[in-house]
Amino acid sequence: MAITYQSAGTINYNTPIFPGVPASVATGDLLILAVGAKSGTATVNTPKSWLALGNLAGTTGSAGADTGPTRIYLFAKVYDGVEDLGTSVQVTGSWNNPWAQIYRFSNATGFLDISFASGQDTAGGAAW
Secondary structure, three states, rough: OOOOOOOOOOOEEEOEEEOOOOOOOOOOOOEEEEEEEOOOOOEOOOOOEEEEEEEEEOOOOOOOOOEEOOOEEEEEEEEOOOOOOHHHHHOOOOOOEEEEEEEHHHHOOOOOOOOOOOOOOOOOOOOO
């Protein structure tokens, strides 16, 4: 079976962050929690019952509104149908404008092999 995107919960910008739960979460759904903050030095504690997939940072530039370093974390879980989906995300260290959002995917039952990879284009203005 293919994993299919279904919905996203509301994005939340407060700290601690309480991202909205996507609509119609069912047993076996794959949930991906994305957390970001404007600071290459921000740290996100792994929320209870979530698996940390990885994180990446863009550490160049000067910090400011809508500019400068950014850090993004990804977490995952397969919903078991019982646990409370209310999630609190704590961002520590030096940060600005933290946010979090949960995405829901269906047909995630069975074995899942999840990988995390990142890349960076450091040649500003260069064509792909």
